[in-house]
Amino acid sequence: MHLAEVNLELYIPIGMLVVMAVLFVTANMVLTHLMGPRTLGANKDVPYESGMNPIGSARKRFNVRFYILAMTFLVFDVEIIFLYPWAVTFAKLEPRSPEATLFLARIMFFIATSIVAYVYAWRKGVFRWD
Amino acid sequence: MPAWLPSWVTPQLMMSMLVIFVVVNSIAGGALYLILLERRVAAWIQDRCGPNRVGPMGLLQPIADAIKLLFKEEYIPRRADRVLFLLAPGLTVIPALISFAVIPWAGTLQIAGESVAVAGATVNIGIIYLVAVTSLGIYGVVLGGWASNNKYAFLGSLRAAAQMVSYEIPMGLSILVLILTAATVHPAEMVARQLEGQWFLLHQPLAAIIFFTCMLAEANRLPFDLAESESELVGGWHTEYSSLKWAFFFMGEYGHILVGSAFFTVMFLGGWSINPFTGDDLPASGGLVMILLQVGVVMGKVLALIGLIMALRWTLPRFRYDQVMRLAWEGMIPASLFMLLVTSVYVYLGLCADGLMWTGSLGVIFLIWLGRPLVARKTAPNHRIPLAGSRFSPS
Numbered sequence: 364m365h366l367a368e369v370n371l372e373l374y375i376p377i378g379m380l381v382v383m384a385v386l387f388v389t390a391n392m393v394l395t396h397l398m399g400p401r402t403l404g405a406n407k408d409v410p411y412e413s414g415m416n417p418i419g420s421a422r423k424r425f426n427v428r429f430y431i432l433a434m435t436f437l438v439f440d441v442e443i444i445f446l447y448p449w450a451v452t453f454a455k456l457e458p459r460s461p462e463a464t465l466f467l468a469r470i471m472f473f474i475a476t477s478i479v480a481y482v483y484a485w486r487k488g489v490f491r492w493d
Numbered sequence: 494m495p496a497w498l499p500s501w502v503t504p505q506l507m508m509s510m511l512v513i514f515v516v517v518n519s520i521a522g523g524a525l526y527l528i529l530l531e532r533r534v535a536a537w538i539q540d541r542c543g544p545n546r547v548g549p550m551g552l553l554q555p556i557a558d559a560i561k562l563l564f565k566e567e568y569i570p571r572r573a574d575r576v577l578f579l580l581a582p583g584l585t586v587i588p589a590l591i592s593f594a595v596i597p598w599a600g601t602l603q604i605a606g607e608s609v610a611v612a613g614a615t616v617n618i619g620i621i622y623l624v625a626v627t628s629l630g631i632y633g634v635v636l637g638g639w640a641s642n643n644k645y646a647f648l649g650s651l652r653a654a655a656q657m658v659s660y661e662i663p664m665g666l667s668i669l670v671l672i673l674t675a676a677t678v679h680p681a682e683m684v685a686r687q688l689e690g691q692w693f694l695l696h697q698p699l700a701a702i703i704f705f706t707c708m709l710a711e712a713n714r715l716p717f718d719l720a721e722s723e724s725e726l727v728g729g730w731h732t733e734y735s736s737l738k739w740a741f742f743f744m745g746e747y748g749h750i751l752v753g754s755a756f757f758t759v760m761f762l763g764g765w766s767i768n769p770f771t772g773d774d775l776p777a778s779g780g781l782v783m784i785l786l787q788v789g790v791v792m793g794k795v796l797a798l799i800g801l802i803m804a805l806r807w808t809l810p811r812f813r814y815d816q817v818m819r820l821a822w823e824g825m826i827p828a829s830l831f832m833l834l835v836t837s838v839y840v841y842l843g844l845c846a847d848g849l850m851w852t853g854s855l856g857v858i859f860l861i862w863l864g865r866p867l868v869a870r871k872t873a874p875n876h877r878i879p880l881a882g883s884r885f886s887p888s
Contacts, residue, residue: 396564
């Protein structure tokens with residue numbers, strides 16, 4: 364579909380809904396800010412950590428084994444986004460036609476490359492959490 | 494239409510505004526009533542009474558709760574990041590509210606010579622919009638936990654980030670499998686395919702199971718609610734929140750359950766289709782009575798799914814963290830990738846259009862079941878500490 368054919372009027376309700384949702388949230392936040400009581404206390408600003416005095420700040424570096432996991436996520440998420448238009452087009456093609464064969468072969472290669480990356484990450488121990 | 498209106502005010506736009514108005518209000522109120530329902534179901538399962546004092550059968554309890562929360566002190570910790578702390582509840586609740594725009598609640602309404610679709614917006618990229626918007630909900634959790642400057646909140650938000658990111662992938666892949674089956678990303682067309690033929694649940698049972706599990710994980714529901722696991726992390730990412738900001742997190746959670754159930758209904762349970770097997774079904778368009786009946790069918794399916802989710806919550810124990818991550822990365826991602834390959838081959842051979850997709854899906858389930866003993870069981874990561882007198886004692 365060309366960009367000129369996209370009917371932007373269909374998106375007006377979504378825009379209005381976004382405005383409504385933002386207004387709903389803002390209005391409620393302001394309302395509760397104005398209506399609620401305000402008290403001060405000696406220990407009120409201490410973070411609640413089960414009644415213990417907190418040791419140090421919570422803004423610390425923490426190993427979540429997250430970096431490589433995030434990279435793997437990116438690989439797969441981008442792949443999925445690429446596959447959406449492919450899926451719609453491929454499912455509308457004539458079965459077993461030469462065009463469909465080309466489509467299938469291309470996407471098989473594409474998925475195979477990401478499976479190689481996935482197996483590599485698995486063997487590397489990215490998914491081990493213990 | 495009257496002539497004085499501008500040209501972009503179409504009957505469809507007015508219908509969309511009506512649907513959006515009704516839906517937004519019923520989500521804001523419905524989330525509160527879902528909390529009441531949840532508490533009553535919990536009480537029923539645990540053989541208690543539950544909240545039954547405020548009004549008949551406790552039906553006014555949500556209103557009392559809302560008024561109470563509105564008048565509570567709105568507290569911002571001094572050492573918190575103020576901007577992000579205020580932004581986080583909004584970022585949780587706004588995606589939950591706006592994601593409903595594309596869900597078709599019924600077929601085309603024929604009224605006064607016009608035909609209008611009963612949906613917030615009839616855009617042709619509906620499914621992609623849903624996927625995009627529902628995954629925005631993660632920002633509220635992560636930012637809220639980080640901005641609180643509380644270690645429990647921090648740990649909860651980290652868990653939520655890793656968990657939601659991981660379950661995003663099998664969810665996307667199972668939706669992809671369904672798009673291959675349906676050959677469209679338009680939600681109303683997807684329902685139309687299921688009205689003509691079978692529900693996609695019958696074509697793609699494995700994708701339905703994977704999608705449902707990922708939906709629970711994305712909404713942070715038990716058995717996947719590690720982000721707020723109250724026995725470990727106090728309240729998880731919303732430990733430091735109070736007043737209506739705290740209520741927004743709950744509204745976001747129940748909103749995600751609602752939109753997830755509606756999404757599942759449209760994709761797998763055929764929307765307002767009442768016959769799972771053949772094309773003898775409700776028509777795709779009709780008068781006011783038929784449309785109301787169709788809305789009733791959709792709402793009935795959504796409520797049944799919510800009931801299932803609540804029953805699951807009080808039946809299953811919570812996963813351990815490494816189990817959650819292993820289920821996503823070593824279980825559901827390979828399964829859904831395999832299912833994607835099998836589905837594309839079926840589509841290529843034309844078997845999918847012949848209605849034989851269920852053989853592929855059941856075949857993959859059978860292969861997973863066969864391959865189950867081959868997956869090496871790792872040793873338990875819990876180290877038992879020998880303690881004299883306990884049942885773990887070595888003697």
